[in-house]
Amino acid sequence: MSDIENKIQEEAKKALEGGDVSVVIGWGAGSAPFKTTPVFIEKPEDADKLVWNPACVNNLAVYLPKLANDKKVGIVAKPCDIRSMIGLIQEKQIKRENLYIIGLGCAGVVDAFNLDSQDFHLQDVIGLDWTSDGLKVSTTNGDYTLSCSDCLRDMCLVCTKREPAIFDVKLGEAVQPSDIRESLIPELAEERKAYWSEQFSKCIRCYACRQVCPACYCKTCFADRVEPKWTAKKATAEEAWMFHATRMMHIAGRCIGCGECERICPVGIPVAELAREMAQAVKDTYGYEAGDPNQESPVLGQYKEEDFDPAHHGG
């Protein structure tokens, strides 16, 4: 993939040399070969710090509402990151003309937690790369090839939108997933309730799921309001339920399913599964999918006479 990486660096350099792009947001080398870190490149000569590998997990659109308000920002982006940007454009948080998108075809990215329980030690890993058979993990003790279902981030296993929907430059090819993962969530209401009670009982209320979410850009989150107090800060399953359920309602029809919330949860709550179900409900009800460049406004910003109204139709 190094040729794609080189092209990203060239495109970023060109954009910065052109003068109208003030910063390029992308991924840089992380502190370990299976990690990357967001970087903000301001000088053309620093463009060689940009990397592209299976550890480029972060959805960098999260930085845009603050950065791309009053200046043009370049951004290296996966298809899911780009769908987040489409949402932000539709919701008028950023302007399309303030973005220079270096869009990438995607083969899915890797969750470092999934690499942890394999046959090698993480400290021996020296590099990751996509191959036609899956993920190649190079280690000081030799190479290992992992199947996608063993190592990709959960949301990548259900993602079929691996081509950039909008872009200024497009690089790399998409690789569609070989098998689509089924939902993990029990279907029966009672079992679902028990399932989520257990999951929410783990929540430590660090709010990382909210902070990492490009759709969560409220200046003051309902959870931080003192008056009225919507949810108490205490870490109990009931309060966590209130927090997550409300957040889900707020991102319904807006979440594009990047799965960042799930990736970073330190206690493994599958929040993205909830969001995925919510997105499906919106799709079934209104035929709307978040992150679709052909939509001009968000689903809750549209009104059609024939819209299904659960209140009038008895649910």
Add this chain to the structure above:
Amino acid sequence: MSEKIISKDKIKEWIDVLMQSHTVVAPIERKDAPAEFREIKPGDEPIIDGSKSMMPPKDWLLPRYETLFKVSKGAEGAQVEPAVPECKPTVMLGMWLPDAAAIRVLDRVFLDDKFKDPYYAARRENTVLVAVMPAEKRWSWFCNSVDDVETWKDSVDVLMYDLGDKFYVEGISAKGEEIIAGAYFTESNEADTIARNQVWDLFAKCDKLPFAGKALYDNLAWEDPIWAEISQKCLACGMCSYMCPSCSCFDIQDETNGLCTERYRCRDTCQFEDFTLMGAGHNPRNNQLPRSRQRLLHKFKYQHEQFGVVGCTGCGRCVELCPVNVDIRDVLTRTCSKERAEEPVKAD
């Protein structure tokens, strides 16, 4: 100090005996999540070899949510119901040594001579700490770069080393010796001691990072371009602090239901915007830069000035979990590689 062996298949028997006289707390596995320290109940399978990632042991000593007291108004006026816990003698098993060293930091904060926190004290003063050295190392460890880890042995009552099918057990304090007296503990031999040393060296002789042995409290500067760099990418989630075994900041909140008010304590972090928000609206740390700086300076400078210990034991949780890979090791390496640092790196 006694040195013994216990076979792993005898551990359950040992715990059963301990449970007759003590509350026994250990990491218990949970669904898709790191094991959490809680009281062992019949049928639980505690993980005590340090092999799995675990929530910090502070979750037991300083719960994420704890009622301080309740006030209710009835016919006879206001009734205050205190909630200081009454704790049986407790044994905490299964934390690894850096987490036990982190409890030393919590002790400085909550068992201070000037103010002793009665809630923390009720649990902590009755607790015997049994730490374990795991058989495999993790990529994120940097314990021996923040301190002389030999000195940490004093922070536990018993230290165990995972030797595969058995543990090498060292009784360190008198309280510790008392709980390793059963018949299932046998004499150790020379081969065991060699294996014990290997497990110790795996931990104590990790490669030292460039900041090792330097006076971090003298090297971390208020003005440093690194704070702007970190704060630009930091998402201000509280994960690094919430998962840190040494971070101790908390919030106190009141919740009123009808005529009853509960005052409780819960976690808080310097990374949150409202952490320093004053009642009148002023916020002295009004953007992420001073917040990012605060966490590092508090750990390595202010706590050292206050208590003589640094608030980090190199456990690596924040290194592994930070969503944007702000790696504290990298930050310390860069801030301490400036010319300010005169002291040579300690030789092994």
